[in-house]
Amino acid sequence: MYPNNENSNPAPYTSPPEGQWSTGLYDCFEDPSNCWLTGCCPIVTFGRIAEIVDQGRTSFFTAARTYLLLGNMYSWTYRAKLRSLYSLPPEPCGDCCVHQFCICCALCQEYRELKNRGLEPTLGWTINAQKMKSGTTAPPVPPPGMTR
Template identity: 45%
Template sequence: MYPSKQEPTYGAPPAANAYYGAPPPSTGLPVTVPPGGFQLQAHLPTIGPWSTGLCDCGDDTRNCCITCLCPCITFGQVAEIIDKGSTSCGASGALYVLILCVTGCSCLYSCFYRTKLRAQYGLREEPCNDCLVHCCCEYCSLCQMYRELTRRGFNMDIGWHANMERQGHMATMPPPPQSMSR
């Protein structure tokens, strides 16, 4: 009933085929799983391109100007949407400024949000590593993240909760406190 096991020799790694037999041949046809058995399937996200390039600021000059003058505003708006409302725009922007003042390098914080955005929407890591993009072209990267979320239907000026209400979803908010009554 079970494939015969061969005892591994000590000091050498066991071969998978020695324990479980040879894997079935790959035919390209669907495989039926016997009752009581299971089949593991890897779910890999679809990797696609960004909707705009890193330096495509021509269609959104308003955001590019805001980002050049005060990048903490753009970062706060982007972070609130990526975090799905768990952090506010103001708190994220303030933390961005604090990290900039203490380290002089806010890209250490903002590059993680580029990675989170790519993971949420299955975007390619282009033109190079996320941290390198933020260290070399932080303002362009913030603008690209802003444009990506805008093209995916978010109104960046109203925040996460208002976007969810606008889309017909109930934003997850705690129930209002109730007073005790007799």
């Protein structure tokens, strides 16, 4: 049976609690399409994450190109930035180690985290910023003391 669509207004956005990941590192199959894309072409997932985490200051193409050249030596810094935005713990170990030994799982988790917090990485920063202005998505908020 299909749900009643009389109330087509979306529910107000509620973000996962600050200070904890919304999914585990190895929950890749919670988003099978992103899992498959990341396994085949992690550069795309990374570019999408970087553009959102940097709030458009780094474009998808710039991030993807730099990832292609530097790989894990560059990508782990965005996990650190994402953790800072949402006060997430360094689990199961430091950001560099997670990206060194589980790069695809780390990218999938970071992508899911953005989605679970109301952002849509496939749309890029500009469209996500418009959604935030309209109130359908909560903006990423840095912890006190962190400057943008």
